[in-house]
Amino acid sequence: MRHWWKALGIALLFGVVLLGLRTPLSPALVHQDPEAGPITLYDAFWTGATGSGIAETPCGPMVVRANTLEPFRFPHRSLLNESVRNLFFHVPMWFAMMVLMTISVVHSVRYLRGYDLAQDDGALSAAHVGLLFAVLGLVTGSIWARVTWGGWWTDDTKLNGAAVTTLIYCAYLVLRGSVPDERKAARLAAVYNIFAYVLMVVFLMVLPRLSDSLHPGNGGNPAFNQYDLDDRLRLVFYPAVLGWILLATWAYTLARRTRHLQTLLHHAHDA
Amino acid sequence: MEGYPPRDAMRPKEIIGLVQLEVALDLRQKASWAGMLLYTVSAVYLCYLGVRGGLPLPTWNALFWTVLLFAAFNALARSFQREDAGRQIYLHTLVDPRSVVLARTLYNMAVMLVLSLLTLAVYVLMLGGAVLDEAQVGVFLLSVVLGGTGFATVLTLIAAIAARAGNGMGLTAILGFPLVLPLLLSVMRASKLALDGMPWSITSTYLLWLVLIDVLALALAYLLFPYLWRD
Numbered sequence: 253m254r255h256w257w258k259a260l261g262i263a264l265l266f267g268v269v270l271l272g273l274r275t276p277l278s279p280a281l282v283h284q285d286p287e288a289g290p291i292t293l294y295d296a297f298w299t300g301a302t303g304s305g306i307a308e309t310p311c312g313p314m315v316v317r318a319n320t321l322e323p324f325r326f327p328h329r330s331l332l333n334e335s336v337r338n339l340f341f342h343v344p345m346w347f348a349m350m351v352l353m354t355i356s357v358v359h360s361v362r363y364l365r366g367y368d369l370a371q372d373d374g375a376l377s378a379a380h381v382g383l384l385f386a387v388l389g390l391v392t393g394s395i396w397a398r399v400t401w402g403g404w405w406t407d408d409t410k411l412n413g414a415a416v417t418t419l420i421y422c423a424y425l426v427l428r429g430s431v432p433d434e435r436k437a438a439r440l441a442a443v444y445n446i447f448a449y450v451l452m453v454v455f456l457m458v459l460p461r462l463s464d465s466l467h468p469g470n471g472g473n474p475a476f477n478q479y480d481l482d483d484r485l486r487l488v489f490y491p492a493v494l495g496w497i498l499l500a501t502w503a504y505t506l507a508r509r510t511r512h513l514q515t516l517l518h519h520a521h522d523a
Numbered sequence: 524m525e526g527y528p529p530r531d532a533m534r535p536k537e538i539i540g541l542v543q544l545e546v547a548l549d550l551r552q553k554a555s556w557a558g559m560l561l562y563t564v565s566a567v568y569l570c571y572l573g574v575r576g577g578l579p580l581p582t583w584n585a586l587f588w589t590v591l592l593f594a595a596f597n598a599l600a601r602s603f604q605r606e607d608a609g610r611q612i613y614l615h616t617l618v619d620p621r622s623v624v625l626a627r628t629l630y631n632m633a634v635m636l637v638l639s640l641l642t643l644a645v646y647v648l649m650l651g652g653a654v655l656d657e658a659q660v661g662v663f664l665l666s667v668v669l670g671g672t673g674f675a676t677v678l679t680l681i682a683a684i685a686a687r688a689g690n691g692m693g694l695t696a697i698l699g700f701p702l703v704l705p706l707l708l709s710v711m712r713a714s715k716l717a718l719d720g721m722p723w724s725i726t727s728t729y730l731l732w733l734v735l736i737d738v739l740a741l742a743l744a745y746l747l748f749p750y751l752w753r754d
Contacts, residue, residue, distance in 0.1 A: 364750050412704075412708070416701045416704050416705070417701075419700065419701035419704075420701045420702065423697050423698045423700075423701060426697055426698075427684070427688060427694065427697075427698060430688055430689075430690050430694060431688045431689070436687070436688075439750060439751070440684050440687055440688055440751065442750070443680075443684060443747045443750055443751055444681075444684055444698060446743070446747060447680055447681075447702070447740075447743050447744075447747060448701070448702060450739065450743055451677070451702050451705065451736070451739070451740065451743075454705070454735070454736060454739060455704075455705035458705060458709065458732050458735075458736075
C-alpha cells in the first residue's frame with residue numbers, strides 16, 4: 253500500500269468539496285427585537301455567554317442561532333457571504349504551489365551536484381505543475397476579488413507577489429526552450445531556478461512589510477485568528493491544504509513519469 | 524567533475540586584476556559607452572516630448588525609475604557578450620570563475636553608479652527638477668545610487684545565464700524583469716518618500732531591504748556562477 257497517500261488526498265478533497273460546498277451558513281448572532289423582529293448581526297462574534305453584549309443600549313432577549321449552538325455551520329459574514337467557501341480552494345493553491353516550487357529547487361540543486369538528467373526532469377515537472385497551481389490560484393483569487401473587493405485585479409502586494417512568481421516560472425520555461433542542447437538547458441535552468449527561488453522567497457517575505465494589503469493578516473485586517481477563521485472553517489481548511497498538496501504531489505509524479513517515458517520514446521526513435 | 528568548484532578562499536588580487544582588465548577593455552571600446560549614454564538621452568528626450576513639462580511627483584518618480592531600469596538592462600545585458608569561446612577558455616585556465624563574477628559585478632556596479640547619476644542629471648535637465656525643492660536630496664541621491672548598483676548585482680548573473688544561452692539582450696530582459704521587480708518596488712518607494720521630504724528614519728527601512736537583497740544576490744552569484752562557466 254505505498255499509494256495510500258494518493259487515496260488519502262482524494263478522500264480529503266472529496267470531503268472538502270462535500271463539506272465545503274454543502275455546509276449552510278449562519279450569522280453569528282440574531283437579535284430578537286420585540287418591535288423590529290429579528291435583526292441579523294453578520295459581523296458579530298461570539299465570545300461565550302458572558303451576559304454583556306456589544307450594544308450600547310441593553311438588548312432584549314438575545315436569541316443565539318449561532319455557529320456555536322447549531323451542529324455544523326460556517327459563519328455568514330457580510331461582504332464574504334457564500335464566497336467564504338473559496339477559502340478551501342484559493343488559499344491551498346498557493347500552499348501547493350510553494351511545495352512544488354520547493355521540490356523543483358531541490359531537484360535543481362541535486363542536478364548541479366551530479367549532472368543527472370533524471371533530477372532535471374524532476375525540477376522541470378515540478379515547475380510545470382507548480383505553474384499550473386499558480387494559475388489556478390490566480391483564477392480563484394481573481395473571482396474572489398471580484399466578489400468581495402469589486403475588481404478582477406486590485407493593486408495589492410500579495411497580487412504583485414503572485415504575479416512575480418508566475419512570471420519567474422514562465423521565464424524559467426522560456427529559458428529552457430531557448431537552449432537547444434539538453435544538458436546545457438538543464439544546467440542554465442538549474443542555476444536560474446536556484447537564484448530566482450531564493451530571491452522570490454525573500455521578496456514574498458519583504459513585500460508584505462513594505463505596504464498594506466487587503467488580504468487577511470495585513471494592514472489591520474485580521475489574520476487566521478479567532479474572529480476570522482472560525483473553528484468550523486479551520487476543520488475543513490487544514491484537510492483542504494493537505495489534500496491539495498497531496499494531489500499536487502501526485503500530479504508532479506505523473507508529470508515526471510510522463511516526461512521520462514517521452515524521453516525514452518525520443519531516444520528509441522533516434523536509435 | 525567531482526569536487527568542482529574548488530573550495531579555496533577568495534582571491535582579492537585576482538579580482539582587482541580582473542576589474543582592471545574590464546576597465547581597460549571598456550575604455551578601449553568608447554563606442555559602447557557612447558551607446559549607453561545615447562540610449563539614456565534618447566529615452567529621456569522621448570519622455571520629455573511625451574509629457575511636455577510639469578509632472579506630478581509620483582509620475583516624475585515612476586518615469587525616472589522606468590528610464591533607469593531600461594538603461595540598466597541595456598547596459599548590463601552586454602556584460603558577458605564579448606566572452607567568446609576562446610577568451611573564456613583562456614580566462615578559465617588562469618583564474619577562479621568566482622573571481623570573474625565578483626569582478627564583473629563590482630565593475631557593473633561602478634558602471635551603474637555612473638550611469639544612474641548621469642541619467643538623473645539628464646532627466647532633471649529635461650523634465651525639470653522642481654520636485655527636488657522640498658525633497659531630502661541626499662537621501663534621494665542615495666536611493667538612486669543604491670538602486671542603480673542593486674540592478675547591477677541582480678542582473679550580472681542573469682546576463683551571464685542569457686549570454687550562455689546564446690540570446691543575450693532578449694533573454695536578459697525576460698529572465699531579469701521579475702527578479703528586479705522586488706528591488707524596483709522598494710527603491711521606488713524609498714525615493715518617493717525621499718522626494719516627499721520624509722526623514723531618514725522612515726526611508727532607511729526600504730534602503731536596508733535593498734542592501735539585503737543586494738548582498739543575497741551577490742552571494743548567490745558567487746556560489747552559482749562556477750556552474751555556468753563550464754561546458
